[in-house]
Amino acid sequence: MSMGIMKSLKDNFDKNLNVDIALDFDHFNLRCQFRFDLEGITGILGHSGSGKTSLLRVIAGLNQDAKADVILNGRTLQNRNNFIKPEQRKIGFVFQDARLFPHLTVLGNLNYAFKRCKPNHLDLEEIIHLTQIDALLNRDVLKLSAGEKQRVAIARALLAEPELLLMDEPLSNLDNRARGNMVQLLRNIHQRLSLPILYVSHNIIEIQQLSDDVMVMENGRIIQHGHVHQVLNNLHERITSEISSPTSLTLTVKQHLVNFGLTQLDFIAPHNNQVKLFAPLMNASLGQALRCYILADDLSLSLVKPEASSIINCFCGTVTQLHRLSRNGMMVKVQVMDHTFTINTSRYAVELLRLAHGTEVYIQFQADAIRCF
């Protein structure tokens, strides 16, 4: 197995992406300028039509009309005078639909990429195993399920040994269960290959579970870019006009209470008091950091500390924001130390509790409201 060689090669170059793009369609203008170190998975979130696909297409070299400077790992892919063709950019692209070669089997599709990439630093068997397609190799690609097709498409993209992988809504044709499995598979791939990924999705949960950094696009512009928790917990009002994003946290495992079916996670509350935060019992080692989220509908608010309550998680915090979501629905942000919690409640409750910026409140949630990954 050539994992050692793979890893050292991946680590040898400076990984960064430098982009300055101006692209004009009849009714849409894309203007993006950014430079960042390519380390993990960067999620790209935004309403339909905000320009996410257009941005990926320019980076991949699929839109020659764009006025763009694109520099990947110090290599100029495009500027006023140069245009490197898509197949020479060392950028992989996985689309919403798998786009496999229909006349080839699964193995034929993989070999197409593998044989064109010389010398090979990746091990074909390893990639087949990593993408869980061992049992599919001789199958006709037209007879695969949507999830199977996407796994083959990912394997094929990896075998071309890209320096950057672009993924455009790769899981949108899958049901919830297949989507969950694919998120885990993508995390494994990323961990094993250290391959930077730009990952476009409408699905905030998918972005929360996969991304280290998140960019938010609106109307052809990047309006937010930063660490996943920081961006998702403070999503721009225009993006959260109809939905609330989940509270996004990284928490470490403190202890397992096997008899109660609970796992205690580390959480620092006001005045530096360590308070107990419980999640459902999970198979994770002590000290392991977990990506966690809580849906806004799963939290409730109280003005007084509930002394005797069956809801076992309760923290004191301060209201920092109130935002009307619908005719009767409100979104409330509560700051608890460094953590911002997002709670959905009714306009009636906000008036009843006289909630305002600065109100001290207690947030409550059940153990199974916290979902960990």
Ligand SMILES: Nc1ncnc2c1ncn2[C@@H]1O[C@H](COP(=O)(O)OP(=O)(O)OP(=O)(O)O)[C@@H](O)[C@H]1O
């Ligand atoms: N070839 C084209 N010619 C003219 N307009 C285009 C072209 N491609 C995209 N657009 C327009 O550019 C805008 C951005 O499209 P884009 O596909 O980049 O958005 P998106 O954020 O990826 O949307 P979605 O999430 O629905 O896929 C849209 O208004 C779209 O109609």
